[in-house]
Amino acid sequence: xxxxxxxxxxxxxxxxxxxxxxxxxxxxxxxxxxxxxxxxxxxxxxxxxxxxxxxxxxxxxxxxxxxxxxxxxxxxxxxxxxxxxxxxxxxxxxxxxxxxxxxxxxxxxxxxxxxxxxxxxxxxxxxxxxxxxxxxxxxxxxxxxxxxxxxx
Amino acid sequence: xxxxxxxxxxxxxxxxxxxxxxxxxxxxxxxxxxxxxxxxxxxxxxxxxxxxxxxxxxxxxxxxxxxxxxxxxxxxxxxxxxxxxxxxxxxxxxxxxxxxxxxxxxxxxxxxxxxxxxxxxxxxxxxxxxxxxxxxxxxxxxxxxxxxxxxxxxxxxxxxxxxxxxxxxxxxxxxxxxxxxxxxxxxxxxxxxxxxxxxxxxxxxxxxxxxxxxxxxxxxxxxxxxxxxxxxxxxxxxxxxxxxxxxxxxxxxxxxxxxxxxxxxxxxxxxxxxxxxxxxxxxxxxxxxxxxxxxxxxxxxxxxxxxxxxxxxxxxxxxxxxxxxxxxxxxxxxxxxxxxxxxxxxxxxxxxxxxxxxxxxxxxxxxxxxxxxxxxxxxxxxxxxxxxxxxxxxxxxxxxxxxxxxxxxxxxxxxxxxxxxxxxxxxxxxxxxxxxxxxxxxxxxxxxxxxxxxxxxxxxxxxxxxxxxxxxxxxxxxxxxxxxxxxxxxxxxxxxxxxxxxxxxxxxxxxxxxxxxxxxxxxxxxxxxxxxxxxxxxxxxxxxxxxxxxxxxxxxxxxxxxxxxx
Numbered sequence: 001x002x003x004x005x006x007x008x009x010x011x012x013x014x015x016x017x018x019x020x021x022x023x024x025x026x027x028x029x030x031x032x033x034x035x036x037x038x039x040x041x042x043x044x045x046x047x048x049x050x051x052x053x054x055x056x057x058x059x060x061x062x063x064x065x066x067x068x069x070x071x072x073x074x075x076x077x078x079x080x081x082x083x084x085x086x087x088x089x090x091x092x093x094x095x096x097x098x099x100x101x102x103x104x105x106x107x108x109x110x111x112x113x114x115x116x117x118x119x120x121x122x123x124x125x126x127x128x129x130x131x132x133x134x135x136x137x138x139x140x141x142x143x144x145x146x147x148x149x150x151x152x
Numbered sequence: 153x154x155x156x157x158x159x160x161x162x163x164x165x166x167x168x169x170x171x172x173x174x175x176x177x178x179x180x181x182x183x184x185x186x187x188x189x190x191x192x193x194x195x196x197x198x199x200x201x202x203x204x205x206x207x208x209x210x211x212x213x214x215x216x217x218x219x220x221x222x223x224x225x226x227x228x229x230x231x232x233x234x235x236x237x238x239x240x241x242x243x244x245x246x247x248x249x250x251x252x253x254x255x256x257x258x259x260x261x262x263x264x265x266x267x268x269x270x271x272x273x274x275x276x277x278x279x280x281x282x283x284x285x286x287x288x289x290x291x292x293x294x295x296x297x298x299x300x301x302x303x304x305x306x307x308x309x310x311x312x313x314x315x316x317x318x319x320x321x322x323x324x325x326x327x328x329x330x331x332x333x334x335x336x337x338x339x340x341x342x343x344x345x346x347x348x349x350x351x352x353x354x355x356x357x358x359x360x361x362x363x364x365x366x367x368x369x370x371x372x373x374x375x376x377x378x379x380x381x382x383x384x385x386x387x388x389x390x391x392x393x394x395x396x397x398x399x400x401x402x403x404x405x406x407x408x409x410x411x412x413x414x415x416x417x418x419x420x421x422x423x424x425x426x427x428x429x430x431x432x433x434x435x436x437x438x439x440x441x442x443x444x445x446x447x448x449x450x451x452x453x454x455x456x457x458x459x460x461x462x463x464x465x466x467x468x469x470x471x472x473x474x475x476x477x478x479x480x481x482x483x484x485x486x487x488x489x490x491x492x493x494x495x496x497x498x499x500x501x502x503x504x505x506x507x508x509x510x511x512x513x514x515x516x517x518x519x520x521x522x523x524x525x526x527x528x529x530x531x532x533x534x535x536x537x538x539x540x541x542x543x544x545x546x547x548x549x550x551x552x553x554x555x556x557x558x559x560x561x562x563x564x565x566x567x568x569x570x571x572x573x574x575x576x577x578x579x580x581x582x583x584x585x586x587x588x589x590x591x592x593x594x595x596x597x598x599x600x601x602x603x604x605x606x607x608x609x610x611x612x613x614x615x616x617x618x619x620x621x622x623x624x625x626x627x628x629x630x631x632x633x634x635x636x637x638x639x640x641x642x643x644x645x646x647x648x649x650x651x652x653x654x655x656x657x658x659x660x661x662x663x664x665x666x667x668x669x670x671x672x673x674x675x676x677x678x679x680x681x682x683x684x685x686x687x688x689x690x691x692x693x694x695x696x697x698x699x700x701x702x703x704x705x706x707x708x709x710x711x712x713x714x715x716x717x718x
Contacts, residue, residue, distance in 0.1 A: 010421070011687020042681030053365060054410050060510065061414040061686060064421050064503060071502050 004028070005102040005137070007035040007093050010065035017108045018069050020142035024104060025078035032080040033102065034069045036062035037092045059084055090127060097135035105137045187236070188267050190259075192275035193229045194247060198594050198601075198641040201229025202280055204341065205249040209233055210256070211240040219246075239267045245275065250335055251287065251590050252280040282591040285333040287323075291586040294320055295634070298583050302627045303671065309627070310572045313579035317342070320586045337589045345585025346578050349457040349544045350450075354577065355569055356547025357447060360529070361403050362568030363522050363554055365411055368514035370399070374415045375511020383423060385493040389433060390482045392416065396434040397441025397478060401448040402526075405438045405675035412438075413682040418510075422503035427688050429492045432695070433485035435679045436667050436702045440481055443663040444474040446533070446543060450577075451632040451662045456543065458636040459643075459655040463533035463543060470656050473713025477664065477706035484705050488698060518558055525554045577629075584633040593634060597641040608648040612657050612714060615639065619661025620707050624668035632662045653718040660710045668703040670695040 006021035008014040021032045038058045066082030073080035085092040097105065107124065128139040190209070194202045208222040220243065223233040233245075241264065247255045255278065263273040294316050301312035320336050327334035373395050381388035392412075399408045412434060420427035442448040446456045446463045455461060486493065513519055529550035536546055555565060587593055604611045622631055639658050643649045666673030670680060670692045676699075680690040 009685060009687045010417075011689075014687050039685060042678070042685070054414075057411065057414040058682070058685060061417050061682070064418045064506065065686060067503055067506060068421050068500065071500060 002030060003100065003102045004030050004032045004104040004106060005035060005093070005096060005100070006032055006069075006106045007037065007089070008065065008069055009036065009089075010068070013108060014065075014069070016142040017106050018072055020140060021104075021106045022073050022076045022078055024106070024140065025073065025080070026076065028103075030103060032073055032078060033083055033096075033100070034066050034073075034080060035083045035085065035093065035096055036066050037089045038062055038084060038086040039089055040086075041088075055086065059086075094130055094134050097131050097137060101135045102137050105131050105135075105139050107139060107141055187234045188270050189272040190233045190235055190245070190263075190267070190275050191272065192231055192245075192278065194225050194231065194278045194280060195229055196252070196280055196594060197282065198597050198637075199644050200594075200637070200641065201225070201227065202249065202252070203227045203229065203344075205229075205231070205247055205252070205280065207231045207233050208246040208248070209235060209239075209243055210246045211243050217246065235267050235272075237270070239264060245278075247278055247280060249280065250337075251283055251285065253283045255280055282594055284591070285335075286331070287334055287336045288590040288592060290323060290334065291320060291336050291590045292592050295583055295587045295592075295630075298580075299626050299630060302630070303625065308572075310576040310579065313576050313583055313630075317579040317582035317586075320583065336586050341589065342582045342585060345588065346581040347454070347457050349542050350453050350581075351574055351577055352544035353447070353453055353457075353542075353547045354450065355574060356544065356549075356551040357404070358569045358573075359551035359565055360522070360525070360547070360554055361407055362565060363518055363558060363560070364403070364526075365407065366515060367519040367522065368512060369519060370411045370415055371510050372513050374412070374419060375507055378419055378423075378507065378511075383499060385423070385425065385429070385495075386486065388419075389430060389485060389489070389493060392419075392430055393433050393437035393478075393482060393485070397437035400438040400442035400675075401445045405442045405449060405673065406678055408438050408442075409435055409675040409679045410682075413679050414686075417683070417686045417688075418503070418507060421500070421686075422507050423499045424497045425492060425495075427683060427686060428690065428694075429489045431679055431683055431688075432690070432698050433481070433489070435673075435675055436481055436485070436699065436706075437478065438675050439666045439673050440477050440664055440706050441474055443659050444471040447547075449659075449663050450629050452659055453543075454629070454632050454636065455655050455659050459640070459652055461652055461655055462537040464537060465652070466659075467534075469653075469714075469717060470659065470710075473660070473710040473717070476713050477709040480705045480709045481702060484702055488701075521557050522554060525550050525557070528553070580630055580633060584630065587634065588637055593637045594641075597638040600638060601642060601645055604642070604646070606646050608646050608653070608718075609715070611642055611646050611649065611654060612711065612718075615642070615654050615657040616661045616707060616711050616714075619658050620665030620668065620703060623662050623665030624672045624703070628662040628666060628673065632658060635662075648718070651718050653714060656714055657711070660707060660714070664703060664706045664710065667699045667706065668696065669699060672699070 004021050004024055006017055008017055024030070025032050038055060040055060040058070043054060062084045063082065066084065070080045070082055083096065085096065093105070107128065124141070131137055131139050192207075194205050194207070196202050203225055205225040206222055207225060209220045210217040211220060212218045220236055221234050223231045225231045243264065244256050244258050247257070257278060259267075259275075263275070266273050298312050298316040301307045302309050307315070321339060321342060323334055324336045324338060374392065377388060377391040377395055381391055396408060396412050399412070413431060416430045416434060417427045420430055443452055444466065446452055446461070446466045452466065456466065529546055532541060532546040532549065533543060555562070600614070604614055619631070619635065635658055639654045642654050643652060666676065670676050670690065676695065680695070683690050
């Protein structure tokens with residue numbers, strides 16, 4: 001078991017997750033594995049014939065998002081790699097945990113009800129339990145508050 | 153893959169059925185010089201010819217009519233009814249058709265005399281009035297349900313339209329034997345509403361697009377847009393908008409945004425800015441410039457085919473107005489995002505290098521061939537009208553030539569055709585055909601006609617804004633399909649509208665109206681879907697806040713052009 005798994009999708013909501021994983025990597029010396037999941041569910045209502053081509057475009061976009069996160073990790077003096085998988089986000093995180101057995105898994109935490117995030121607060125704990133069951137990893141929640149407190 | 157096969161099978165069955173029924177329906181004019189004929193034409197209250205009216209020569213009293221001879225009216229409303237050698241003095245013509253009031257008209261004595269002498273006569277034009285039956289309300293209800301299912305996303309667009317068409321036919325076939333007033337139309341009638349010019353044009357263009365999209369042209373263009381702008385956002389934004397818009401004028405908007413959005417996100421990440429600053433104006437540009445050509449949007453394809461408006465007509469009558477609207481859109485986008493556009497942020501050298509690596513043509517050979525074929529197709533679109541070459545034929549010629557020249561994996565190319573969309577269009581034509589058949593469209597046309605009167609300026613304003621506002625909330629393809637007969641009626645009755653200006657108003661409203669809300673156009677939804685996967689959510693509120701002013705500006709400018717032009 002080694003490494004820190006940090007699933008991201010880019011954008012402002014991933015900033016706290018990336019920052020938490022970098023901080024943890026600095027403390028533990030572990031490698032960060034940034035994970036981006038290509039999810040094509042939004043194509044179900046149109047352009048079904050273009051799925052293959054769009055999948056490639058989204059892989060490319062994901063690679064950019066990962067490179068951006070890796071760049072931040074590198075600037076902070078930590079080691080980071082990017083991983084792209086395709087499918088449903090939750091299932092792919094679990095599958096990665098089963099395959100690679102990371103030591104830590106960083107999850108984004110919603111600040112309040114209805115905020116845009118991968119999971120609601122209620123489901124987040126259930127998800128964390130599933131991760132622990134899959135790979136015994138320690139699950140750490142990150143939030144915007146942590147970052148702002150740190151900046152203060 | 154399974155979905156593609158299923159859709160392909162449905163398409164094949166439909167095509168086979170059409171072939172068989174068209175064989176059955178071929179009725180050559182019964183030319184028999186030994187008889188005389190009564191010729192005539194039938195129209196409805198909207199002055200449109202009525203096809204399929206049973207015209208019978210009858211004698212006797214109303215309660216006991218004896219049919220001496222009968223004929224059906226053709227697509228142009230004309231009929232030729234064979235008259236027996238001995239014509240009774242009280243002979244009359246009986247006109248009957250589902251969804252119209254029956255009409256019995258006496259034959260004038262002088263015509264009767266001519267017929268008895270063995271001469272053919274021309275009967276005066278007959279206008280039939282509509283009859284509102286339960287079928288009217290059922291067809292209307294099913295149309296509304298299909299619209300709601302599409303708008304809410306409760307069912308896939310294609311499934312909603314396909315189910316709607318099936319229910320309409322099921323009611324006609326299974327309900328009418330017990331309750332004759334439930335009859336809407338039969339299958340042969342239903343398929344006459346499918347516009348095959350539209351279906352084959354879309355199919356041909358899909359094959360061409362499939363080749364082009366795999367050449368890396370979008371990556372190349374986008375990277376060079378960045379290079380030309382020197383990273384200056386104030387220049388980069390309009391250049392990207394122009395690339396997106398011009399692509400949308402020749403490819404469909406959804407494909408353009410599917411390809412442009414991931415690339416734009418990459419550019420934005422490399423420049424360390426929010427992708428929404430570029431994406432929102434891009435999708436607006438796609439919806440605006442898309443209407444500049446006949447093939448730019450499905451709504452234009454529908455309008456062009458129905459209104460017999462050529463590629464050149466769109467270029468000369470609409471394109472300048474579209475570019476005027478685009479200019480307004482660029483200024484609006486600059487003002488809206490002025491703060492973000494003027495902010496100096498350092499880009500990421502690593503990501504910019506990656507952007508450069510990707511900004512290459514991946515298949516120059518195919519791009520070159522597609523370019524030549526594209527030029528050929530443009531020439532055929534432009535000059536083909538001189539020999540009445542339909543746009544669908546040009547698209548099929550172009551697609552075939554490209555496939556023969558490139559010789560790709562044919563399964564892959566056939567798979568690139570979005571059969572789901574084609575089945576959607578065919579089913580939708582049937583659903584819209586049903587409301588046409590039962591007279592709902594006529595009722596709407598009459599109502600709008602009475603509301604507008606004979607004022608062309610008022611008609612232009614009403615059609616444009618009515619289409620734009622409605623396209624914000626309902627899918628613009630079914631809306632446009634339903635509006636076409638209404639516009640045809642208005643074109644016929646309003647002096648000055650014969651220039652087909654109202655069709656251009658519909659084109660502008662239906663397409664640019666899509667900018668008013670996130671659900672207004674499929675391209676908006678696709679852009680939002682991809683942006684969300686990059687961590688940038690486009691909410692309904694955000695889109696409307698930026699989009700509604702864009703709608704008002706672009707529609708006003710395009711309408712202004714139409715006022716100047718016509």
